[in-house]
Amino acid sequence: MDAVNWHTIFFWLFAMLACGFAVGVVVTNNIVRMACCLVASLGAVAGLFFLAGTEFVGAVQLMVYVGGTMVLLVFGVMLTARGPFVSMQTGGGQWILATIIGGALLAVLLQAAFSVPQWMAPKPLVPQAAPAPTAATLGLALMGVRVDKLERPDPVLRKGMSGYLLAFEIISVHLVVVLVGAAYLARAKRALGPRPIGLGGRSAPPLGAAQK
Amino acid sequence: MMNLLTQPVGLSHYLAVSAVLFVCGFLCMATKRNILGVLMGIELVLNGANLNFVAFGSRLLRGGTSDGLGLDGQAIALFVIILAAAEAAGALAIALNFYHTHATVDVDRAEELKG
């Protein structure tokens, strides 16, 4: 009992949570409960990221994914819920077909995961050689400097060009464009002038037409 | 059971979890009729992939050697998370517009363009 492996215990805890709530997302038909299960599952995956020693990615997962994206999604669920609690049924045939295909896919993936003996158990870790300074090296990599590859540079790439600066910039601009576009698409299309009698807001002329 | 709790977990275990997440997301995308349910399936699939990237890039799971993805895995995982946020925002805007014009979020009802 003395040789309790805390990493293993917490791995199983978070793995069970992640998988269990992921299955919950699939089986439940209530969209709000699906969202809750998804939040729990993504939170458990963030825990797995922490366990794998990548704290920064775990924190980003919690902040952006669980705190941002999922709030957005729940917001969408609330905006589009017709009755108090929406559920849409899927036919039994579709379920059977999906289960067969999904099961086959799962079998293939699991077989692949456990087929490489090197992946089964880690080599003994150098006892606390240096705590991995995840955030700083990762930040420098995003700025285009790979401090982790200084002693072993990639021969294919030019010196100092193996970072992610271009990808980072592209993604930043992409994110801004997408968010502005989404805000434009999703805004309430209100008429500026007097509203036509007997028509709801959604059939009113678009903003540009009203201004002309 | 005790054996399960005392032996170290390796890369394979993380890959197995990510496989389960991926398949759950896939099933979700295939069986849900609510457009937001389909979106949630996509999020699960992306997370499964992300877990793979992080596991392959982790120094702990590769025993401190540098034969893994290293920092690349983490960087790609970050990009996936950010792109998933962008994707969710865009898809949600489309879903809201669909809801405004059709008064439903059932993807099976979006069939005007059916030939």
Add this chain to the structure above:
Amino acid sequence: MAEFLLSISAPAWLAYSVAALIQCALLLAVALGSAAISIWLERKVSARIQDRLGPTRVGGRFGWLQPPADGLKLLCKEDIIPAAADGPLFRLAPYISFCTAFCVFLALPFANNWVALRLNVGVFFILAVSGLEVFGVILGGYASGSKWSLYGAMREAAQVVSYEVPMALCVVVPVLIVGSMDLVEIGNHQAGWFWHWHVFHDPFTFATFWIYMTCAVASTNRAPFDLAEAESELVAGFLTEYSGFRWVVFFMAEYPAMFLVSGLASVLFLGGWNGPIPIASLLHLTPAVHPLAGWIGNLLGMCNFIAKGVLGITCMIWLRWTLPRLRIDQVMTTCLKYCVPLASAMLAGVMLWMYLLPGGVWTQAEQLWSPSTVNAATAVRREQAPGPPRPAEKQAHHEPEPMDVVWTR
């Protein structure tokens, strides 16, 4: 703790479990204690502001036992779940709020290295987890099956997600100055007299501190930003359908969150566990002298930290009973049109300041006023320190600030 238990030959699993449990219990005590103190403070301060006395009888002259009495009264109330509610989610929601509020305390340092979980990305972790608290409110509002609750939840979602942006921008400023997201390092960077605190680092950080406090009040749903539970418009917002114990649990989440944002403000801007006067180092209470001395110094530091946290809570209560509630559009305008641009400008200003004055004003001042360079002082001052030097600059600074820590970590 675990090392001590291991040394008295306890089995490893027991030692680690007991150590973890003790730390959890301590943190829980802090969270609940801060809730109790805040409730008492809220009653007393609001009473004073309204020219009343507040609780005077329960438990002595100052009404010390009012919070437990309140709790007992609320526990005895009937626990109602509306027929239209989604039962499991309705029951779950308060606990989500409380668990996230409690989880954040994991990464909050109370003194130098007195932290349950010292993370490389500590401040980011705190921001991330405290952002999850909104889920409890959203779920509670939605699962209540009531329109008032749903409106409250929608407002909460919009408000909290929006205010996360300027808050993160403000938090980046001290991170930029220190070059680390580790809260212990950020706190230790401000060691010494009070002018080493980040809030006095330069004019931009001073402004950033006030923007941060605005966003912090908004992110904890306190007045004047308590739109999610606006009594005059929405009955009680997301709390409308809650009663008894579950209602209490929501407040058990709100008051620790207040302590948390003020604690974070104190670590980031107000020196954390470093008091205005460095008593501990003046009395040589450092671990280098004796482990016990270091422990006493840390204890003093913790008192400092908690005092600053309580001061922050008091300011929030003062705000709540002074300012009228904003409208929801005013709340969003404050965030998106004022806080975000201002915080971005302050971030840019701090970057410029760090570029022009590497090491901060105090290092420059030390170079200027030390005896060896006093002859060249006027020439150097014209080049290196634009603007009139503040009077406090004349105080000599003991050691240079480790500004190159960004690249060495």
